[in-house]
Amino acid sequence: MDFQNRVGHKFGTAGPATDQEIAADRRERLRKLALETIDLSKDPYFMRNHLGSYECKLCLTLHTNEGSYLAHTQGKKHQINLARRAAREKQDATIQPQPQTSSGPRKTVKIGRPGYRVTKERDPDSQQKALLFEIEYPEALERVKPRHRFMSAYEQKVEPPESKFQYLLTACEPYETIAFKVPNMEIDKAENKFFTSWDPQRKVFTMQIFFKDREEKELPALPQRPGTTNLAFHGGGGFTR
Secondary structure, eight states, rough: OOOTTSSTTOSSSBBBBBBHHHHHHHHHHHHHHHHHHHOGGGGTTEEEEHHHHHHHHHHHEEEEEEHHHHHTTSSSHHHHHHHHHHHHHHHHHHOOOOOOOOOOOOOOOOOOOOEEEEEEEEOOOTOOOOEEEEEETTTTOOOOOOOOEEEEEOOSSSSOOOOOEEEEEEEETTTTOOEEEEOOOEEEOOTOOOOOETTTTTEEEEEEEEEEOOOOOOOOOOOOOOTTOOOEETTTTEOOO
């Protein structure tokens, strides 16, 4: 009986070819075709490792020779991964970058500390103590005005905190921020007592502050509990009712 024209029969052999033989024959034909049409030097996923074998960087597969790699590139797994990579790159290209709502802190190269003068003053009528600050910013940037703020001694980390003092900070780019250590007294914010001024021509920042005098206030009396009597202490060494 002639088996050459039966389904699954491989021509030139004595019997029908197995599935493994058909797959091997298909891979061999694809390898020869790929060697003739594909330049591996231009394949971004082709890599030769230190062991002398070949790898597919897209599929993370290992191959013993170039023909095996080329046969792999024609297979279903590699083609699916190529399609996924192309779809992801297309999606990334269509996504527009979101506009930044804030550029973050501005970075300016500092050029050092400014020159300054501090003058102690006293109001001739009320005898209030005052301080006059004159800070020079000759290299101040255009349209930049000095800023100031008061800081508690417990906010800073440079010196051990002292409750008797507070800090006056002034800043103006491109100079470093400087701090003045002043008494921890309430600042008089009245119109004629507290003022700041910036001279854009001379590049001098002027600031005057007055301190309010501390008022001694009597402590409120302690509340009495039923059945107790207030005792007053006298210097003579005894208590009286």
